[in-house]
Amino acid sequence: xxxxxxxxxxxxxxxxxxxxxxxxxxxxxxxxxxxxxxxxxxxxxxxxxxxxxxxxxxxxxxxxxxxxxxxxxxxxxxxxxxxxxxxxxxxxxxxxxxxxxxxxxxxxxxxxxxxxxxxxxxxxxxxxxxxxxxxxxxxxxxxxxxxxxxxxxxxxxxxxxxxxxxxxx
Amino acid sequence: xxxxxxxxxxxxxxxxxxxxxxxxxxxxxxxxxxxxxxxxxxxxxxxxxxxxxxxxxxxxxxxxxxxxxxxxxxxxxxxxxxxxxxxxxxxxxxxxxxxxxxxxxxxxxxxxxxxxxxxxxxxxxxxxxxxxxxxxxxxxxxxxxxxxxxxxxxxxxxxxxxxxxxxxxxxxxx
Numbered sequence: 001x002x003x004x005x006x007x008x009x010x011x012x013x014x015x016x017x018x019x020x021x022x023x024x025x026x027x028x029x030x031x032x033x034x035x036x037x038x039x040x041x042x043x044x045x046x047x048x049x050x051x052x053x054x055x056x057x058x059x060x061x062x063x064x065x066x067x068x069x070x071x072x073x074x075x076x077x078x079x080x081x082x083x084x085x086x087x088x089x090x091x092x093x094x095x096x097x098x099x100x101x102x103x104x105x106x107x108x109x110x111x112x113x114x115x116x117x118x119x120x121x122x123x124x125x126x127x128x129x130x131x132x133x134x135x136x137x138x139x140x141x142x143x144x145x146x147x148x149x150x151x152x153x154x155x156x157x158x159x160x161x162x163x164x165x166x167x168x169x
Numbered sequence: 170x171x172x173x174x175x176x177x178x179x180x181x182x183x184x185x186x187x188x189x190x191x192x193x194x195x196x197x198x199x200x201x202x203x204x205x206x207x208x209x210x211x212x213x214x215x216x217x218x219x220x221x222x223x224x225x226x227x228x229x230x231x232x233x234x235x236x237x238x239x240x241x242x243x244x245x246x247x248x249x250x251x252x253x254x255x256x257x258x259x260x261x262x263x264x265x266x267x268x269x270x271x272x273x274x275x276x277x278x279x280x281x282x283x284x285x286x287x288x289x290x291x292x293x294x295x296x297x298x299x300x301x302x303x304x305x306x307x308x309x310x311x312x313x314x315x316x317x318x319x320x321x322x323x324x325x326x327x328x329x330x331x332x333x334x335x336x337x338x339x340x341x342x343x
Binding site: 043044045046047048062067092093094095096097101102103131134135138139 | 253254255257258338339340341342343
């Protein structure tokens with residue numbers, strides 16, 4: 001296993017779309033292991049996408065188990081992930097391994113249903129909510145050459161939506 | 170060595186203020202840092218970190234032509250500037266209610282006592298002109314924990330007739 005270099009914006013590879021994986025072999029699983037080691041060795045992170053290491057293939061890893069109190073699926077390898085359905089819209093603050101020292105507010109779907117392959121090519125279906133859904137959407141954006149910087153909303157935006165919600169008394 | 174300055178500009182809002190001010194700074198060999206700019210009650214206001222090779226006086230006189238042209242008042246302070254040291258907020262609070270004098274002092278006083286360090290705050294006046302509502306939204310750090318702030322907001326709701334909500338911010342790095 002090896003720790004891979006994480007690309008930092010403005011590296012142009014972060015803005016490119018990644019290709020689907022079609023061969024699920026030992027070399028793929030070796031890469032997934034390297035990607036996991038990279039994720040674990042850097043700053044605390046709930047996910048990583050293959051293109052962040054310069055490999056432009058549709059592979060993301062997500063693990064929010066370090067964040068307590070949130071329901072989660074533990075460590076997941078999501079290959080060629082596709083969102084089947086989504087609903088809700090929530091604002092949350094995001095940062096990125098590829099964009100150090102900056103966080104910003106981004107809207108994400110509150111719930112998503114997703115299908116993906118695992119590292120053996122088996123199809124798996126998931127339902128994600130909340131923080132985990134956010135992490136998955138953040139990682140999947142990398143596969144389309146998008147960063148959270150592409151989705152930033154102004155500080156004022158949050159109140160315009162929140163004002164219609166009853167305050168929690 | 171270059172020095173950081175905080176420049177503030179205030180003037181009647183019109184198109185092109187930011188473009189002309191920042192062009193003048195660029196031509197004066199300045200480098201920009203973090204900035205906050207907003208239209209407040211028809212005025213355009215700028216707070217801008219600027220790194221300049223020149224003195225405070227040189228910067229002031231360099232800004233005079235563009236300030237006069239754009240109808241802006243300008244103020245320059247030498248500051249200790251530091252980039253790449255963002256403080257991350259862990260709480261977001263909004264408070265609103267029927268407008269009256271003293272809301273901001275009441276709210277921020279109670280929250281400061283409960284340990285809130287404010288990182289950013291904006292307020293607005295909305296509602297009908299005859300029946301205005303005052304709105305505060307802020308991000309900050311709960312230095313004594315979120316529970317303390319929650320308690321402070323409960324008291325504000327009860328005793329000051331305000332609506333208030335608190336959201337903890339759990340930043341996601343991925």
